Amino acid sequence: MTEISTPSASTQPLLSSLAFDDGLDPAWVAAVVRTALDEDLGAEPGRDVTTQATVDAGARGTADLVAREAGVVAGLVVVPEVLVQVAGRLGLEAPAVTFVARDGDRVEAGQVLATAEGPTQVLLVAERTLLNLASRASGVATHTRRWADELEGTGAVVLDTRKTTPGLRALEKYAVRAGGGTNKRMGLYDVAMVKDNHVVAAGSVAAAVAAVRERFPDVAVQVEADTTDQAVEAVDAGADFLLLDNMPTPVLAATVAAVRARQGTPASGVPGATVPAHVELEATGNLTLDRAAEVAGTGVDFLSVGALTHSSPILDLALDLRAS
Known part of the structure; x- marks a missing residue:
């Protein structure tokens, strides 16, 4: 008391x-x-x-x-x-x-x-x-705790997103932590997220990652991938965090295995660079509580759930x- x-x-x-x-x-x-x-x-x-x-x-x-x-x-x-x-x-x-x-x-x-x-x-x-x-x-x-309980023992953690109530982001992300989850990023300023539109604008994944590294060398760089090939391309381009979007469980498992196999090896997209020893992997898109453990079983580090804050x-x- x-x-x-x-x-x-x-x-x-x-x-x-x-x-x-x-x-x-x-x-x-x-x-x-x-x-x-x-x-x-x-x-x-x-x-x-x-x-x-x-x-x-x-x-x-x-x-x-x-x-x-x-x-x-x-x-x-x-x-x-x-x-x-x-x-x-x-x-x-x-x-x-x-x-x-x-x-x-x-x-x-x-x-x-x-x-x-x-x-x-x-x-x-x-x-x-x-x-x-x-x-x-x-x-x-309360909602976050349901996900945290479902993931307990799997090694994966539930993440929030930027889909928050305007003006209440700090409180809602704080509540995610109180419920046993983890914050991904607070905004557009603290982690770079290279999505498909950024790739189109920059010309390629490698060009987009290189541009962020040059302009903002202090931030982590995450790249969104929809396929296994895109995921491998992203880690070879120097990404240290991948967002694996809307992948069926078998594809997700294959992608995790492919990325893990590239860890610690020379990054073919960046001369002289090496893929990080551990690339953080985040599954997102169409995630539900009843398949949370199944998705975690693929070996991803995180499951991001926008509904924690928007619904x-x-x-x-x-x-x-x-x-x-």
Whole structure:
């Protein structure tokens, strides 16, 4: 149990104690919460015409954050930030929060995750914003955990993609980690991904890889391949990570074997270069839970699943105000 009186100025200590891997920037969390509150309350300081009309500013209450269904929780790190910002907008004290779960925990239906005690106005005004963010993150973590459980013991790991909700990428990718998955890349800036259109524009796979190496030598280069021949061409061109797209299982297995056979040998497409000792291989396209272990059995390192972030249903959470 983590018991904390929510600070009025900074929630960074909470982020450190509750976060799954300290992977969320407190400044980013504050900015996202500010935007979400502007949506709900109007321009700062904004207003909640129902709560401020029916609840006295001096009233105090206690509310429980409760899981309405079983799953994996994530996004608890945003709860104190929402409460702090709402309190600041209303000119009231920030509620004290006691956490009985942390991000990454498996939870059951009816389980209390946290309790907040303080001005009732703050609790009610903050309710929807904190639930929207925590429910969304928990849904992603829950979905990811299903894949992680299915892949356990296979040696393969589930990856996310860039198919995220605009403005919430950091939270959703954080939730993937909380659910037992791994982030592939945060954006277009940290890993190069050579796809078919890039090959057309550059003239060949080798030309595209060489261009990235020359312009951005600090980044890893991944190449998309639809066939075994394309995969071999890509590693010979100097790629150190392959995206194997929409391959039937037998073709995928043959491609993995062909690439593994090229590891550590001279790269025919790059004079003087050697294929890496281990080329990372990622399967993607038409992946389902019922064939996850089968795909992992081909020897790939990763299965990337866009649905983790673009199609996960929320985990139903509620903020229940205790009767006085």
